[in-house]
Amino acid sequence: MHEDLSLPLGRTMLLPIDMQEEHRIDARYLVEGYDRVLANAATLLDAARSSGVRVLHAGFRRDFTRVPPRPFEPVASDGTPIFSDPDLPGCAICPEVAPHPGEDVLWKNDLSCFSEPGFDQMLDHPDWLVICGVWAEACVAATIRDAVARGIHVLLVKDAVGSGTTDMQKSAVINLANRLYGGAVCDTQTAAALLSGETRPAWHLVGSAPLRYTGDTIAPVYDAL
Template identity: 55%
Template sequence: MRIEHAKVAGLFIDLQEEHRHDERYLVEGYGTVLRNAARLQAAARRNGIPVFHCAYIVDLADHARPFHPTGPDGRSAFSDKDDPLTAICPEVAPRASERLLVKNEASAFGKSPLIAELRERGVEWLVVAGVWTEACVDATVKDAINLGLHVLLVKDACGSGGLAMHQTGILNLANRLYGGAVVDTQAACALMDGDTVEAWQIEGSVPLRFTFENAAEIYGQL
């Protein structure tokens, strides 16, 4: 496959400090995820591809949720608006010219102006990286597909609380990645550089039937 530069944007989801400093919400292999995300950002920038960033920041006073987990002080148990660990990690932080969207829910779309801004730029393909794979990445990718965007899901630039959580999250998304593709960081950078690459694309509906025993093997084949 090959993608036109003028129709691509990068989206980096919730690459925040809490995922490497808060013992409750550590992402396995987060250092690798951040390094790969930084490579993707560099490829986008050198090719004039717009880069968007998201930060998950919970303000329960502004967005009440009856079942949301809270601490003894009543604040959100994660990503609370007053927690300095909600800051985006500096190695993948937005540049002054890049858009940072603060969200109060899993999907980067939700109530945000993201889809309008992407359409205004003529974006058709969205390069997606971030955390957690089965949560905010999953919600964002599914919304993107429903909104008519092609998603380039970069499997080794995403992560979760454990390897099994991440790999099965990617497999579940791959099974419903209509119009999109799954690649690794190297292939995604090559695509943004204008090259043609081999990429896994869905054929039919739910083609990947996996078990506890073979999930890692199938993930490796994507």
């Protein structure tokens, strides 16, 4: 259901996740509609910076010198990472959403930001995390679930997250919304207003897993969030 929401700006943080070049230059990891996702994330960044909301950027670097290949993890024929190789240009954060001086950057070796030692300390116990980024069903989802488990409220900005296809993105958002205890879902326009100190309606979870969909109804269920 939709209820009015306002964010405690001094206890809120914007967390863009894995908004890196490989998602638009590597055919294996392309995100559908990535330019739109980046533009929406840039809007959120502008709003947060204008109102003094802290920004913490997260990126994925699969660094085998720090965390060796895990069991069953695919690697290239030469033994290097097949994704987020820190030695390749695709690992760089896209310039549209690049960190500003003074903004913290977390480079992680696994899906969830919370898997990286020290991330909890970097967060400094916010009340709310406003989350955008890619991929919705992977690093975004893992981070959200770990945040909720720590008692942090999450605002998921549905059109500022992406995946391999639009249906994958929408399905991931719906599945996250079904278990987003204590959190909310909204679009970029609403989130930017909230980050500017306004009060706006946002979708809040009531009950457990209230959203049901089929292949034919993904879009309207997503649109209603």
